[in-house]
Amino acid sequence: MSAATSRAGRPGFVWVAPALAFFALFALVPMVVVVFLSFTAYDGLNPPQWVGLDNWARLGADPLFAESLWLSFGLTAASWVLQTAVALPLGVWLARRGRTRAILAAIFFVPLLMSSAAIAVLWGTLLDPNFGLAGVLGPLVGIADGNVIGNSRFAFAAVVLVIGWQYMPFHTLLYQAAARAIPVQLYDAARVDGAGRWRTFVSITVPQLRDTIITSGVLIVVGSMTTFEVVLILTEGGPGTATRILPLHMYLTGFRSFDMGYASALAVVLLVLGTALSLLIARVTGYRKMASQREGL
Amino acid sequence: MITVSTTADRERAVVGGPPPGAGDPRPRRRRRRGFNVLGALGAGGWFVLVAVPLYFLFVTSLRASSAYLAEGPLALPAELTVDNYLRVLGSDFPRYFLNNVLVAAACVAIVLVLALPAAYGIVRSRSRWVARGFSVMLLGLAVPAQAVIVPLYLMVTQLRLYDTLLAVILPTAAFALPLAVVVLTSSLRDIPNELFEAATLDGAGPARTLVSLVLPLARPGLATIGIFTALQAWNGFLFPLVLTQDASVRVLTLGLWDYQGQYGTNVPLITAAVVLSLLPLLVVYLLGRRYLLAGLTAGAGR
Amino acid sequence: MNLWTLQNEGINTVQQQAVDGFNDAGGPQITLTTYLNDPYKSALQTAVGSPNSPDIFYNWGGGNLRGYVEAGQVTDLTGALDARPEIKDRFLPQVLNGGTIDGKVYGIPMQGVQPLSMFYNKEVFAKAGIAEFPTTWQGFLDTVDKLKAAGVQPIALAGAQSWTEMMYPEMLLDRVGGTETFQAIADGEPGAWRDPAVVRAMTMVQDLVDHGAFGTNYAAVDYDNQASQALLTSGRAGMELMGSWQVTSLNDNFPDFLDAGKLGWAPFPAVEGGKGDPRNVVGNPSNFYSVSRSSADAPAATDFLLTRMTSPEYVQGMIDKGQVPGLTGLDQQVKQGRFADFNTFTYEQTKNAPTFTQSWDQALPAAEAQTMLTNLAKVFNKELTPQQFVEAMDTASR
Numbered sequence: 002m003s004a005a006t007s008r009a010g011r012p013g014f015v016w017v018a019p020a021l022a023f024f025a026l027f028a029l030v031p032m033v034v035v036v037f038l039s040f041t042a043y044d045g046l047n048p049p050q051w052v053g054l055d056n057w058a059r060l061g062a063d064p065l066f067a068e069s070l071w072l073s074f075g076l077t078a079a080s081w082v083l084q085t086a087v088a089l090p091l092g093v094w095l096a097r098r099g100r101t102r103a104i105l106a107a108i109f110f111v112p113l114l115m116s117s118a119a120i121a122v123l124w125g126t127l128l129d130p131n132f133g134l135a136g137v138l139g140p141l142v143g144i145a146d147g148n149v150i151g152n153s154r155f156a157f158a159a160v161v162l163v164i165g166w167q168y169m170p171f172h173t174l175l176y177q178a179a180a181r182a183i184p185v186q187l188y189d190a191a192r193v194d195g196a197g198r199w200r201t202f203v204s205i206t207v208p209q210l211r212d213t214i215i216t217s218g219v220l221i222v223v224g225s226m227t228t229f230e231v232v233l234i235l236t237e238g239g240p241g242t243a244t245r246i247l248p249l250h251m252y253l254t255g256f257r258s259f260d261m262g263y264a265s266a267l268a269v270v271l272l273v274l275g276t277a278l279s280l281l282i283a284r285v286t287g288y289r290k291m292a293s294q295r296e297g298l
Numbered sequence: 299m300i301t302v303s304t305t306a307d308r309e310r311a312v313v314g315g316p317p318p319g320a321g322d323p324r325p326r327r328r329r330r331r332g333f334n335v336l337g338a339l340g341a342g343g344w345f346v347l348v349a350v351p352l353y354f355l356f357v358t359s360l361r362a363s364s365a366y367l368a369e370g371p372l373a374l375p376a377e378l379t380v381d382n383y384l385r386v387l388g389s390d391f392p393r394y395f396l397n398n399v400l401v402a403a404a405c406v407a408i409v410l411v412l413a414l415p416a417a418y419g420i421v422r423s424r425s426r427w428v429a430r431g432f433s434v435m436l437l438g439l440a441v442p443a444q445a446v447i448v449p450l451y452l453m454v455t456q457l458r459l460y461d462t463l464l465a466v467i468l469p470t471a472a473f474a475l476p477l478a479v480v481v482l483t484s485s486l487r488d489i490p491n492e493l494f495e496a497a498t499l500d501g502a503g504p505a506r507t508l509v510s511l512v513l514p515l516a517r518p519g520l521a522t523i524g525i526f527t528a529l530q531a532w533n534g535f536l537f538p539l540v541l542t543q544d545a546s547v548r549v550l551t552l553g554l555w556d557y558q559g560q561y562g563t564n565v566p567l568i569t570a571a572v573v574l575s576l577l578p579l580l581v582v583y584l585l586g587r588r589y590l591l592a593g594l595t596a597g598a599g600r
Numbered sequence: 601m602n603l604w605t606l607q608n609e610g611i612n613t614v615q616q617q618a619v620d621g622f623n624d625a626g627g628p629q630i631t632l633t634t635y636l637n638d639p640y641k642s643a644l645q646t647a648v649g650s651p652n653s654p655d656i657f658y659n660w661g662g663g664n665l666r667g668y669v670e671a672g673q674v675t676d677l678t679g680a681l682d683a684r685p686e687i688k689d690r691f692l693p694q695v696l697n698g699g700t701i702d703g704k705v706y707g708i709p710m711q712g713v714q715p716l717s718m719f720y721n722k723e724v725f726a727k728a729g730i731a732e733f734p735t736t737w738q739g740f741l742d743t744v745d746k747l748k749a750a751g752v753q754p755i756a757l758a759g760a761q762s763w764t765e766m767m768y769p770e771m772l773l774d775r776v777g778g779t780e781t782f783q784a785i786a787d788g789e790p791g792a793w794r795d796p797a798v799v800r801a802m803t804m805v806q807d808l809v810d811h812g813a814f815g816t817n818y819a820a821v822d823y824d825n826q827a828s829q830a831l832l833t834s835g836r837a838g839m840e841l842m843g844s845w846q847v848t849s850l851n852d853n854f855p856d857f858l859d860a861g862k863l864g865w866a867p868f869p870a871v872e873g874g875k876g877d878p879r880n881v882v883g884n885p886s887n888f889y890s891v892s893r894s895s896a897d898a899p900a901a902t903d904f905l906l907t908r909m910t911s912p913e914y915v916q917g918m919i920d921k922g923q924v925p926g927l928t929g930l931d932q933q934v935k936q937g938r939f940a941d942f943n944t945f946t947y948e949q950t951k952n953a954p955t956f957t958q959s960w961d962q963a964l965p966a967a968e969a970q971t972m973l974t975n976l977a978k979v980f981n982k983e984l985t986p987q988q989f990v991e992a993m994d995t996a997s998r
Contacts, residue, residue: 012504014427016419020412020475021431027472028438031446031453038448044966045452045645046671065974087344094341105345111352113594114579116533118551119572122558123355130817131827131836132563134354134371151759151819153981166347174591227442230535234555239760240819241978248444255448256540256642258967265448272445276437367834455646543639559824 032272038265045259056266066267068242069250072157076246077225079161084172084221085214087165092176093206106177110170117167121234124163125150128235150236153243160232160244167231168224172217179213180206223278227271247271359383359569366566382570386557390545391571394553401466401538401549402531408471409478409527410520417482417519418504418512422494432483438476443469443536454541465541466534466549474530478523481596485519486512518592525582525593532579550575601655601901603889604644607634610848611711614917618908628900630656641966648892649673655895656905661698661707661888662963663786668890674706675891680902681705687906694956695926698885707888708905712844712923713950715881716767719846720839721832722864724752728838733866735878737775737804740869744813747838753815755808756837758823762977763961767841768808769976770882770960771868772801778875779955785997786963793993797875802979802986804871809980819981826853833857841868843883847942848922865942867949881953884962886926919943926950971996 039056041049060066095106112120128135130147139147149155183206191201207214229248232238238245238253245253248271255264358366360378369375420432450469459465489512497507538549548556554571561567582590605615612634619630633654635643640658647653648668659665668674681688691709699707720733728750734740747754758764773782777797784792808814815837821827826849831837833854840846847865851858870878889909891901908914910927918925922939924947934943950956961969975992978984984992 011422011424012415012419012508013423014419014425014431016415016423016504017428017431020416020479021434023408023412024435024438024472024475027450027469028441028446029434031449032441034449034452035446044667045642046648046667046673087340090340091344105341108345108352109348111576112348114576114583115572116535116551116554116575118533118535118554119575122554122568123351123572125558126565126568127351127354128820129563129565129822129827130820131831132367132371132565134350135820137370137372146815146817148817148820151817151821153983166351169344171594174595178595227444229444230539230551234558237760239762239977241981241983242974248442251444252447253970256451257638258970259642259645260967261448268445268448271442275442275445280437451642452646455643455650455652458652460643540642543636543643544634561825563826563830 035265035268035272038262039269041262041265043262043265045261049262052262056263059263060266060270065242065245065250069245069247070270072245073226073247075157076161076164076228077222080164080168080225081218081221083161083165084169085217088169088172088217089176089207089210089214091169092173092178093180093202093210095173096177096180109173112167113170113174115167117228117230118234120163120167121231124159124166125235128159151240153240156236156240156243160235163235164225164228164231168221172221175213175217176210179210183209219278219281223275226274226278355569355572358566359573361566363564363566367563371565382566383574385567386571386574390548391553391574393546394548394550395574397463397547398532398550400463401470401534402528404463404467405471405474405531406524406527408467409474410524412471412475413478413482413523414513414516414520415508416479417486417516418508420479420483421486421489422504432479435476435479439480441473443473447536447540450537451540459541461542461544461547463542463547466537466547467531469537469541470531470534471527474523474527477596478527481523481526482516482519485522486516489515521589522592522596525589526596529579529593601628601630601895601897602633603630603656604633604635604640604647604654605658605889606640606887607636610921611918611923614914614921617917618904618911618914621911621913622904622908628897630901630904649894653892653894655897655901656889656891658710659707659888659890660958660962661885662958663965663969664962665699665707665888665890666701667965669701669706673893675893675895675898675902676704677706677708677891677902677905678704680899680906684906687910690910690927690929692926692928692951694953695885695950697956698958699888699890707890708909709886709926710889710905710909711887711925712918713886713926713946713956714843714845714884715946715950715953715956716771716841716843716868716883717846717945717949718839718841718866718868719832719850720864720866721835721837721862723862724750724835724838725864728752733864734869735866736869737871741811743838744808744811748812752835753831753837754813754839755815756821756828756831756840757814757818758821758828759814759818759977759980760820760822761824762973762980763959764823764828764842765976765980766960766973767882768805769801769979770957771841772804772871773797774880774882774955774957775868775871775876775878776800776804776874778877779880779957782957782960782963786958788997790998791994793990793997798990798993799986802989805979806982806986809982814980819977829853833862844924844942844946845922847939851922851938865945877954879949879953880955880957881949882957882959884959885956924950968993968996 038049040051040053042052042055043049091109095102095109115123127133128150130136130139130149130151135144135149136147139145139149144155149159187205187209188201191205196204227248228246229252232244232246232249233252236244238249247267251264251267251271254260254267354371357375358371359382360380361375362379362381365375365377419428454460454465493511494507497511502510533551534549535551538552542548554575557568557571579590603619605612612632616632619632623629644657644659648657649671659668665674695709695713696705699705699709718733724747725733728746730743730746734743744754770782777795777800781795781797784795821831828837828840829850832840833850847863850863857863867878889905891898891905895901915925915927915930916933919930919933920937922943924930924934924943930947934940934947937943961973964972972993975984975989979986979989
């Protein structure tokens with residue numbers, strides 16, 4: 002490092018190097034390798050063989066890829082609608098004080114304490130048509146045989162619901178914190194103007210939560226694009242391919258079919274989507290903004 | 299970075315309408331009632347959706363398997379038993395639990411040791427390379443683990459780490475690192491420049507500054523990223539799934555999945571295992587709610 | 601030397617004894633490493649041929665073994681076997697066939713034969729007024745109707761895993777088109793999936809589905825968590841098509857059901873006018889041990905397999921765990937123990953079977969097998985017609 006006075010006592014690159022090297026070894030190097038593998042035919046057994054753009058050409062012709070991408074986008078959109086529609090009003094509602102709300106909040110937040118695997122296992126038991134709740138409650142909502150996860154129409158909805166069940170408390174928490182930070186003067190002014198509760202909600206609360214809506218939305222998008230174990234445990238992508246989202250398609254292609262070259266191409270698609278989304282996070286919301294949104298928790 | 303919300307904050311923050319109890323002179327009751335009904339219905343509906351599975355989870359875990367099958371899942375249990383818990387605890391569960399603790403502890407240690415100097419370097423260094431390194435970290439924020447699992451699997455087998463806890467620990471820590479650095483960096487930026495300058499005037503080099511100035515002030519930030527990392531490791535699934543297989547190195551998440559296959563239709567036993575798996579976080583939640591929530595929402599950067 | 605095998609508490613002890621016996625002789629020492637099913641496949645796939653390669657490895661024979669053979673990673677055992685005819689003749693040919701690729705033996709059968717059979721709840725059958733398990737397809741369809749009329753789901757099907765669904769078309773194809781039809785598919789002959797018998801078998805499957813033979817929620821029923829077994833044993837379903845491991849599995853999970861003598865079993869019915877011999881069996885002929893090409897001491901490894909897999913202690917140990925090895929001359933040995941009746945049935949069935957067709961998912965290369973399973977689930981779900989299934993598989997096999 003230069004000995005210039007302005008740099009005296011300042012740490013150099015060497016302070017960042019260990020973290021960077023560690024991150025590079027287990028995250029950056031594999032990223033490079035996965036790109037390389039996507040241009041090869043590789044089954045794990047025989048050495049990778051360079052096949053040029055074959056795997057990439059296959060993407061276009063693989064109906065399962067189109068379906069899985071479509072399912073992933075669908076899952077993202079449905080998750081965003083469901084989770085925002087519930088978490089935003091709920092967070093706002095829970096932002097106010099009161100014993101009932103505090104007790105309800107405590108219950109609402111319990112899923113936060115469970116791992117994805119635990120949630121998927123719990124819902125797997127709940128949705129079992131013969132031995133779970135689905136067989137009992139199904140007939141009440143018009144599903145006579147309780148067949149939810151084995152039905153191509155309902156299985157996707159079930160996945161959206163279970164993922165929503167898992168992440169809803171988290172987003173509610175974000176909205177609750179953000180709602181508490183809205184200056185009370187705004188509401189005073191609205192009251193003077195004679196605005197009703199709905200008007201206040203639409204014209205003050207929602208605009209004030211704009212940043213949180215973006216943050217929460219981006220997180221839902223990233224989370225939904227990469228969600229994996231809930232679907233693996235709950236449906237394994239089935240019935241048929243009705244819930245075979247992109248990350249699962251990649252996993253099954255690589256580790257069940259041992260088509261690791263093609264799986265790598267699928268992984269690169271995930272990688273590109275993931276990186277694009279992380280750029281989006283950094284650009285649109287800014288990490289500093291996100292840090293400040295944790296205030297008031 | 300984490301501001302403790304004071305009572306004053308709480309009173310200031312009233313949302314969605316006037317504070318409770320504040321009278322509204324104008325009679326706009328019809329509209330208002332409509333909104334309330336909607337709100338209550340929505341909250342009530344979601345409440346049912348959250349509460350029923352949780353009720354099912356806790357109550358079923360206390361029922362005998364035979365009673366569950368005979369009476370059905372929703373019946374009010376005639377008698378409760380802790381047998382399911384004893385059986386789960388008598389199985390491999392404690393080992394899975396211990397493995398999870400080891401993985402989480404090691405990941406936290408690695409992340410704290412690497413992230414603190416990195417964040418300090420990023421905040422204080424004038425080097426262009428540091429800035430570039432930081433950009434790389436930022437880029438890694440949302441890289442999904444699935445995207446690199448195939449090469450990671452190959453690397454781990456080549457390094458002969460397959461089926462060891464280290465195989466889970468290293469990538470888990472590496473993937474928790476970018477966000478840890480980012481969160482810690484923004485936390486260190488809040489340290490006033492004057493303090494650093496004073497330390498330099500005292501003749502402190504970077505190492506002493508880190509220990510005597512940065513470390514004490516970074517504690518809340520370290521707690522946040524520690525909890526965030528521990529949560530990541532505790533709930534991790536893909537890395538253990540692909541990089542280990544033996545029961546001696548199995549972690550809890552995979553263990554739960556295993557129970558589902560092993561005990562199958564013995565629903566009470568499975569629910570007992572699920573309840574046991576969430577107890578540690580419940581304890582953390584009760585003891586340090588604020589830190590846990592901060593750690594959780596540090597995930598807001600992922 | 602390293603021996604890799606699958607985790608199975610009961611069987612592992614027998615295997616460990618065989619290894620110990622071999623090690624005690626003072627020659628090269630063998631270490632046993634056990635794996636779970638899915639991780640094992642990927643671990644093996646990436647290890648064979650690398651410096652981490654095991655010397656002896658467990659495999660499924662068929663397409664699974666073929667991949668390793670074609671990569672030049674497996675030792676040809678034909679010569680060693682031919683040199684010891686007294687050992688070679690002990691293996692049932694239809695079982696040894698599973699470890700034979702292009703006429704050369706690469707895998708030695710190492711555990712019990714696992715043919716598919718129909719398992720039924722005798723009590724349910726009696727209540728529905730069915731005296732005997734049907735031996736013809738028409739009789740089978742009548743049985744399905746009778747069970748339905750008695751208010752019972754005729755067949756328990758764990759359709760959450762499509763390998764259980766696969767058992768129906770693979771049995772039916774053998775009955776309808778004969779063993780050659782699938783043999784051609786497994787050999788990768790172009791257009792083999794287009795055999796009209798495939799469409800016919802798939803149509804029969806969908807007829808069963810339409811008929812409500814599997815109930816309606818089978819796609820949500822799991823085999824791994826014993827949900828389908830629970831349906832069978834609780835009397836909510838009448839029967840289930842499954843491999844011979846069903847009996848030991850039921851014994852572990854529902855011992856009362858076996859104690860009460862409610863479990864019945866029978867061969868899969870014949871199909872009228874079909875080309876296949878109704879004595880043919882389908883399932884897992886066995887699992888196999890193979891010696892990797894890179895093994896430091898292939899002769900010793902081969903010697904271990906030839907002598908230990910046929911030794912009286914090993915065979916008796918396997919039978920005690922409910923496994924019937926595919927060897928000749930076990931007629932008396934299988935008539936003992938808790939599973940005597942069933943073991944005898946399995947042994948006779950296998951011994952007398954003209955052919956033993958390997959399960960589709962194991963006979964086919966991994967990628968094609970996965971595609972087949974996915975498409976099959978869609979056939980059961982009525983998302984693919986039999987014709988569309990054939991088209992999809994024809995594309996996938998090229």
